[in-house]
Amino acid sequence: MKNIIFYFLTTVLFFSNCTNKKKIAQKPTLVIGIVIDQMRYDYLTRFSERYSENGFNRILEDGFSLENAHYNYIPTYTAVGHTSIFTGTTPSNHGIISNYWYDKYSKQNIYCVDDTSYKTVGNNGTVGAKSPKKMLTTTISDELHLAQNMRGKTIGISIKDRAAILPVGHTANAAYWYDAGDKNQWITSSYYMQKLPKWVQEFNTKNKANSYLNDTWNTLYDIKTYTQSRSDNNVFERNLKGQEKPTFPKDLKKLRKNNGNFDLIKTVPAGNTFTVDFAKAVIKGENLGKSEFTDFLTISFSSTDYIGHKYGVAAVETEDSYLRLDQDLADLFSFLDAEVGKGKYTLFLTADHAAVHVPSYLQSLKIPAHYIDNNKLENYITNITQKYFKSKDLVANISNYQIFLDKEKIESLGLDQNTVAQKLADEVMNFDNVYKAVTAKTLQTTHFTSGIMNALQNGYNQKFSGDVLIVPYPATLTGGKRGTSHGSGYSYDTHVPVIFYGNGIKKGRSSKKYDIIDIAPTISNLLRIEAPNGTSGAVIEEVLEK
Known part of the structure; x- marks a missing residue:
């Protein structure tokens, strides 16, 4: 009898141990870090009833949302935000103190990712002379590479160079950004490679941006339904060159000539669609999420920032850009399900900073600005x-x-x-x-x-x-009285969405205060790797399945 009991207990423990090991061994095959440039937290709530079930609402419903996440430093700029998200620390440690800053050693103004040691790969221009060398710490993807003995792929993409380069760190396989103007090409730097992969060259030949810019930007729905925004014609927004008023519709084919040709795609929602097009090409071209090792992809949507700067927080253009971005995200999520596999990837979505209402608009309402x-x-x-x-x-x-x-x-x-x-x-x-x-x-x-x-x-x-x-x-800017900006430590600039979704993530939401620098150690903990080497954030335990 004792032998039977002993055998039974041994068997139970054996299979229990096997089950636990199997559970521990499950890692995402792909992690996607999504940054939406200049997205305020309240864009999730203001437009929630107009979002589809398959975009923002899908990851809110099935993921974990932090409703009170903030940046914990000044200045809240693009380069600083992207760096802080993925390093898990602040400028006091990672060294990216702005987009541009005065270098007191060379006595000149410098740009966060400029590096003349390298050259453009993809065309004969100069905008590819970039690297992440001014960033002094590692990122999540650097630590993932180190943990996997440099196996697995880590890639960053964005229309903005700094938003592609800084998130994906020093050891990235690639970072790609868009050279607009008259070039109309996704490019990279010789820091990463000497020649564009064939799939990038093929994507560039498709000339998708041209088709987007030969269209008209009109509101997705009847403009009368945009009740969360100011009237379309007002004195608080900037015009595109060639437009007498900042109103819909916007004939992009006609306007592109006076607005930098392909540069115009940055300032319209199609820039986000174009970014999703390239993201899908990256995933297919590099077979991301298909190997035994975890891959890491960072995607930053820049057009929301350009649109926000020009039109402001309460503009119809801003509302419309988020309704269209919601559709783009739904398309991306559906693609990930089909290409990588539902339940096999983990993603997080956040913003690099938020923005203030146009101060002159606030003044018109008798709010101090x-x-x-x-x-x-x-x-x-x-x-x-x-x-x-x-x-x-x-x-x-x-x-x-x-x-x-x-x-x-x-x-x-x-x-x-x-x-x-x-x-x-x-x-x-x-x-x-x-x-x-x-x-x-x-x-x-x-x-x-x-x-x-x-x-x-x-x-x-x-x-x-x-x-x-x-x-x-509070609510103070420099420059003209149309359009808006960011950079402060006040809540309108610091409060951003943070949503985790997918493999290893619980469903739920929290109103506890968290810092943006908590994202990196949390994802590192999920992947069971070291956090970035300058991390000062903490693991958000309540979002993780254990």
Whole structure:
């Protein structure tokens, strides 16, 4: 009898162990990281009743949505957002402090992915001279490559170069972006390869962008049904060149000549459709999700950002672009089901930043909103240095709401750098619509645990950032009074959707506060690999099946 019981228990334990091992062994064959440039969280809720069942609503219903996810740093720009999502950390660690910034060592303005060590692959132009080398940490896909001994493929795509390059890291097999203008080609850099794959060349010959731009952009539905938006004709939106008013319909064939020819596809919803077309070509051309190793694909939709900048948060154009993007996503998800297999892939969807309502529109509603004139601010700062230190040459650069001091000039005049910086911080507070100002020394010696100063500190990089950092009032932009932008640490710029879906993901939603830098360690945990080497985020346990 004892032998029978022993045999029974041994058998149960054996099969139980086998089952557990089988469950643990299930990994997605493909991970897709989707970034929708400039998507506010409330675009999920404002337009929810108009979305189909197969796009946003599919992953909301069958995935896990974080309803209170935010960026935890300043500045909320495209390059910084894409880098932070996939590295799991902030500019204080990964080193991408803006799209463009003043380099205090070379004393010139630089672009986040420019690299003259490399050349364009795909045509004879110069826009392919790029690499991820300014990013100082690894990404999820770098760690996936390391964990799989460089097996499995990692690829990034976007109309924007920085949105294709930075998410997919240093070890990527490829990053592809769109060279518009008169080129009309998806290209890459010699950092990745010396020749475009045959499938990319074939995609380029299909000339899909041309067919999209020979069409008319009209609203997907009757314009009278766009009740979540302002009236179509208003003074808060920018025009396309050649349009007297920013209204529908938009004759793209007629307008493309004065709007950079193929550049126009960036500023219409067809740019997102075009991106899905290329994403499907990537998946088929590279056989993603078909091997024993996990592949990683990053897709960034850029047209939503261009449209948002031109027309604003409450525009019919913005609403229409998201209704059309919903259809594009449904098409992509259906393709993944058929090509990779339902249940075999994992994806997450988020945004690189959000955006503020057009400040002049807010002003028309008596909501506090402001504009800062950069030239006036620069003159004001020059007058401060002249008044207190008898010199107009103490500042090397002012950009991204940061003041870079000319330390050589300060030293030559026998002045103390910290004294100059503190005086500038104290006095610039008196400039209209400046809310806060702080020195680099303060950020290095004081730990801010919450609020806007914590966000500023997370975005401050001791090696690359300026000597005085400025924070404007909420709902404040520079430039003209039409269209909108982003970059602040206020909730309208930081609150974005985060949705996980597919293999290894629970169904549900959470209103708990999470940071965008939590995505990378969460996906790394799902894949059972090391998190990126600069990660400061945490695993979101409630989204994962265990």
